[in-house]
């Protein structure tokens with residue numbers, strides 16, 4: 001009797017993605033990579049006060065606000081997916097390091113939630129040790145049970161989608177410079193600026209005051225990295241370098257700059273101090289969010305800032 005081969009049915013995998021930290025930079029890459037492999041994803045809901053409070057209860061006091069928010073998002077995904085994705089990204093080469101939090105986040109989170117039985121998934125980028133992004137995705141896909149060729153294909157397609165998305169976003173920012181309104185360059189990490197509880201309310205405040213917020217971090221990344229060396233030839237944090245480069249490119253096309261950061265942030269405190277010292281007379285507001293400020297205090301500071309710009313332009 002001939003033995004019939006049993007059809008192996010692969011149960012669809014669902015990956016949980018915290019809507020925090022690098023999600024705001026890599027959502028298109030991740031979504032398109034996983035969907036290319038037929039993997040479903042579930043993204044946590046936008047940040048609320050409850051998510052922040054939950055995350056704060058799991059974090060050490062010294063953790064930055066972004067880490068606290070991240071842990072709250074992870075908690076909200078526990079039990080709702082097969083794996084929660086937390087990449088470990090160390091660097092993209094010389095002078096292209098990520099904040100050390102991105103190296104530690106996976107281990108810290110796995111340890112924090114070890115009693116829940118939740119499984120986590122990671123990929124490691126460490127170009128200084130010959131582990132680039134493509135290799136990291138390849139290893140992750142193979143670990144999930146896919147063949148090398150299908151993983152390579154999914155990564156290439158996802159990378160193309162990501163580059164196209166960045167290009168579109170940069171184009172959209174360029175359009176904003178043409179508007180006949182007060183233009184404010186908002187400079188900060190995407191996970192602060194885009195966060196529903198921290199950065200979005202600030203963007204809405206500016207819009208209510210008839211100003212246009214424009215993102216310094218949505219810029220052509222390669223040339224921003226090169227320009228950032230004017231601020232400091234030894235600057236090493238990838239994202240801070242992109243933001244600094246974005247400011248240097250556009251500071252003469254805006255009426256004011258808002259540096260928006262999370263408390264306490266090592267890279268921002270150093271780099272923003274340099275930006276403030278090298279500022280060439282453009283009105284600049286340094287806003288450090290700790291998640292506890294009521295909207296009223298921040299709104300008053302932004303209002304005064306917009307008034308100062310109005311005086312400078314002779315509008316008040």
Ligand code: SF4
Nearest residue numbers: 064066099101262265
């Ligand atoms: S760069 Fe700052 S805000 Fe971002 S993870 Fe590091 S310490 Fe936190």
